[in-house]
Amino acid sequence: MTLRERALGLLARREHSRAELARKLAPHGEADEIAALLDGLERENLLSNERYAESLASVRAGRHGSLRLKADLRDKGVPEAVIAETVREARANDLEAAHAVWAKKFGSPPADAAERARQTRFLAGRGFPLDVVRRVLGGDLDD
Numbered sequence: 001m002t003l004r005e006r007a008l009g010l011l012a013r014r015e016h017s018r019a020e021l022a023r024k025l026a027p028h029g030e031a032d033e034i035a036a037l038l039d040g041l042e043r044e045n046l047l048s049n050e051r052y053a054e055s056l057a058s059v060r061a062g063r064h065g066s067l068r069l070k071a072d073l074r075d076k077g078v079p080e081a082v083i084a085e086t087v088r089e090a091r092a093n094d095l096e097a098a099h100a101v102w103a104k105k106f107g108s109p110p111a112d113a114a115e116r117a118r119q120t121r122f123l124a125g126r127g128f129p130l131d132v133v134r135r136v137l138g139g140d141l142d143d
Contacts, residue, residue, distance in 0.1 A: 003029045003037055008046070015052040018042070019077020049078050053086040062097050066090040068127020091129075098128040098136045110137060 001009075006028055010016060016024070018038055025034050041047035053073055060069050066087050073083045102123060110116035116137060123133040 003033060007037060007041060011041070011046055015055040016047070017049050017052045017073075017076040017078045018047060020052075021047060023077075049082050052076070053078055053082050057086050057090050061090070061093060062100060064126050065094050065098060065123075065128030065132065067129055071127070094128055094132045095135060098123055098126075098132045101126060101128075102136050 003025060007021060007025055010021060010024060021041075022034055022038060025037070029037075038047060056072060056076075057069055060072070069090050070083055070087045073086065078086075102119065105122060106119055110119050119137055120133055123136065124130065128136075
């Protein structure tokens with residue numbers, strides 16, 4: 001199997017960031033050969049960091065917040081400019097998504113400080129910004 005066939009097989013299954021695909025191909029070829037292949041795939045629009053970021057954002061939408069998305073994109077080696085744009089778009093849906101996640105898990109406002117802390121940790125762990133968490137737990141859902 002050629003390096004190109006291997007790369008196309010990976011891309012056929014799902015979108016990959018350039019860095020992620022390079023890491024997966026590293027055991028099968030030389031660094032300069034992989035870089036040239038990735039450049040060619042980008043020219044052919046078969047590999048796109050922007051498309052990967054959009055794909056990951058849509059998969060995470062409704063379950064995770066913009067902070068989690070930002071961390072995941074950084075982990076996958078997506079360029080900062082692409083991350084900034086994707087996170088800006090995802091941030092617009094954070095309040096609605098956080099409220100839906102909270103309602104599914106808890107459904108009622110915290111009765112005491114310990115419960116408030118537990119609910120706060122849960123939403124923060126899902127990657128929602130603290131200002132969004134405060135609005136959800138405080139019942140302030142107006143924009």
